[in-house]
Amino acid sequence: MSKNEGISMSVIRRLPRYYRFLSELDEQHVERISSNKLAQIMNVTASQVRQDLNCFGGFGQQGYGYSVSALRQEIQNILGLHSHYPAVLIGAGHFGTALANHVDFQRLGFTLIGGFDTDASKIGMTIGTIVVQDEADLESFCRAHRVEAAFLCIPKQNVESTLNRLYALGVRSYWNFSHYDITAKYADAVVENVHLSDSLMTLCYRMTNRHA
Amino acid sequence: MSKNEGISMSVIRRLPRYYRFLSELDEQHVERISSNKLAQIMNVTASQVRQDLNCFGGFGQQGYGYSVSALRQEIQNILGLHSHYPAVLIGAGHFGTALANHVDFQRLGFTLIGGFDTDASKIGMTIGTIVVQDEADLESFCRAHRVEAAFLCIPKQNVESTLNRLYALGVRSYWNFSHYDITAKYADAVVENVHLSDSLMTLCYRMTNRHA
DNA sequence: TAGATTGTTAATCGATTAACAATC
DNA sequence: TAGATTGTTAATCGATTAACAATC
Numbered sequence: 001m002s003k004n005e006g007i008s009m010s011v012i013r014r015l016p017r018y019y020r021f022l023s024e025l026d027e028q029h030v031e032r033i034s035s036n037k038l039a040q041i042m043n044v045t046a047s048q049v050r051q052d053l054n055c056f057g058g059f060g061q062q063g064y065g066y067s068v069s070a071l072r073q074e075i076q077n078i079l080g081l082h083s084h085y086p087a088v089l090i091g092a093g094h095f096g097t098a099l100a101n102h103v104d105f106q107r108l109g110f111t112l113i114g115g116f117d118t119d120a121s122k123i124g125m126t127i128g129t130i131v132v133q134d135e136a137d138l139e140s141f142c143r144a145h146r147v148e149a150a151f152l153c154i155p156k157q158n159v160e161s162t163l164n165r166l167y168a169l170g171v172r173s174y175w176n177f178s179h180y181d182i183t184a185k186y187a188d189a190v191v192e193n194v195h196l197s198d199s200l201m202t203l204c205y206r207m208t209n210r211h212a
Numbered sequence: 213m214s215k216n217e218g219i220s221m222s223v224i225r226r227l228p229r230y231y232r233f234l235s236e237l238d239e240q241h242v243e244r245i246s247s248n249k250l251a252q253i254m255n256v257t258a259s260q261v262r263q264d265l266n267c268f269g270g271f272g273q274q275g276y277g278y279s280v281s282a283l284r285q286e287i288q289n290i291l292g293l294h295s296h297y298p299a300v301l302i303g304a305g306h307f308g309t310a311l312a313n314h315v316d317f318q319r320l321g322f323t324l325i326g327g328f329d330t331d332a333s334k335i336g337m338t339i340g341t342i343v344v345q346d347e348a349d350l351e352s353f354c355r356a357h358r359v360e361a362a363f364l365c366i367p368k369q370n371v372e373s374t375l376n377r378l379y380a381l382g383v384r385s386y387w388n389f390s391h392y393d394i395t396a397k398y399a400d401a402v403v404e405n406v407h408l409s410d411s412l413m414t415l416c417y418r419m420t421n422r423h424a
Numbered sequence: 425t426a427g428a429t430t431g432t433t434a435a436t437c438g439a440t441t442a443a444c445a446a447t448c
Numbered sequence: 449t450a451g452a453t454t455g456t457t458a459a460t461c462g463a464t465t466a467a468c469a470a471t472c
Contacts, residue, residue: 007421012414012417012418013410013414015413015414015417016407016409016410016413016414017410019413020391020410043393043396078417078421079413079416079417079420080416080417080419080420080421081413081416083416083419083420085416085419093310093314094309094310094313094314095310095314097306097310098305098306098307098309098310099408101306102305102306102307103408103409103412104409105412108409108412108413108416109412109413109416109419109420110412110416148419149415149419173415173418173419175411175412175415179232181255184255190415190418190419190422192411192412192414192415192418194406194408194411195228196311196315196406197228197315197316197320198225198228198229198232199387199404199406200315200317200320200321200322200387200404201227201228201231201291201293201320201321202224202225202227202228202404203361203385203387203402203404204291204292204293204295204297204320204321204322205224205227205290205291205292206224206385206402206404207292207295207297207321207360207361207385207402208291208292208295208321209219209290209292210402
């Protein structure tokens with residue numbers, strides 16, 4: 001993890017994919033792999049593999065290739081997956097519930113330590129490893145637990161007010177499932193957007209314009 | 213909708229965003245907008261706005277700008293959102309249930325007409341507008357209803373066998389929440405992947421390397 | 425007509441791919 | 449040593465931005 005500065009988003013967004021393929025190879029007890037072979041498996045060019053990996057360090061060895069387990073470990077470190085960033089879930093609707101139950105936060109660098117909703121019928125519910133609390137208690141909870149990230153699973157129109165509270169509490173990282181533009185409001189926030197409807201519209205476009 | 217051929221994916225993936233912003237402006241009864249103003253609102257360059265829109269036709273008017281409602285309608289047509297592609301949900305776990313309940317398929321070009329699971333405890337459940345059926349009945353259902361798209365909400369290891377059946381039934385479009393590589397298996401399939409764990413890993417990377 | 429703003433071409437920038445010398 | 453394969457530089461390709469003539 002030597003020279004990670006000014007890495008482009010194109011490269012960064014490919015890292016999880018490298019990590020997945022290397023994890024698979026590691027599970028299959030593959031010991032070493034060349035950029036050529038890895039590229040073939042991942043359906044990219046060998047040049048890209050070598051360029052991408054070299055953004056972070058010289059992990060390979062001429063004439064040999066890359067050690068699968070070592071490279072996997074390097075990328076795990078680069079991604080910071082050993083972290084346990086304390087995170088809260090905002091919104092315990094269908095979506096938030098699905099995430100709390102379904103996402104393996106531990107392996108992805110996070111620990112989900114709390115969940116909040118304004119809906120009285122949801123408060124007290126257990127989802128995944130957490131119990132849904134009243135969003136009114138957000139401040140006291142965050143102050144007690146130094147929350148670093150929030151997973152926003154509430155409708156767009158409700159985001160702004162809760163976001164303001166989270167930001168005031170020092171939360172700077174957001175996994176955002178709404179179309180509210182967090183970056184426009186807080187330029188220093190780290191934001192990953194998941195826009196499901198955009199993805200589905202893109203599918204629709206490609207079906208509609210399939211033979212164009 | 214005149215000349216949509218060889219449009220790059222970069223442009224295509226921006227269309228839903230234009231559509232969203234134009235829909236908002238339209239709701240606010242804004243009648244016309246210049247590329248400059250739209251660019252400002254969307255935080256992109258005016259050049260990009262004009263280039264992007266001109267991939268599909270000359271929707272503007274010199275000295276005037278663009279009619280918000282007309283442009284919105286054009287993009288709606290380009291995306292094909294007026295469609296009602298018959299689609300099935302595969303997997304009625306937390307995630308599939310959340311999608312069935314939460315996603316507004318009608319506005320996104322699809323009609324969800326069926327849902328399937330192998331788990332006996334899920335079969336018969338009503339989620340959103342559909343009743344979960346036994347996946348054993350997939351063939352008879354698809355033959356009766358000419359299904360065009362499938363939303364895959366099952367774990368990676370279960371995708372292959374179900375995908376083979378769907379493909380054999382003529383389904384060629386997939387909204388894929390697993391890490392199974394559909395395109396590698398069926399090159400002519402239209403696939404939109406949603407890789408939630410990749411997104412969360414990217415957030416983790418950016419938090420970890422925040423000050424690099 | 426004068427002012428505004430598009431559509432489109434040309435210039436720039438960044439990302440990907442190719443090539444190859446370094447080296448295990 | 450000979451063969452393999454990296455790390456890295458150079459070439460290519462594509463996407464973004466700037467500029468401006470066309471025109472409403």
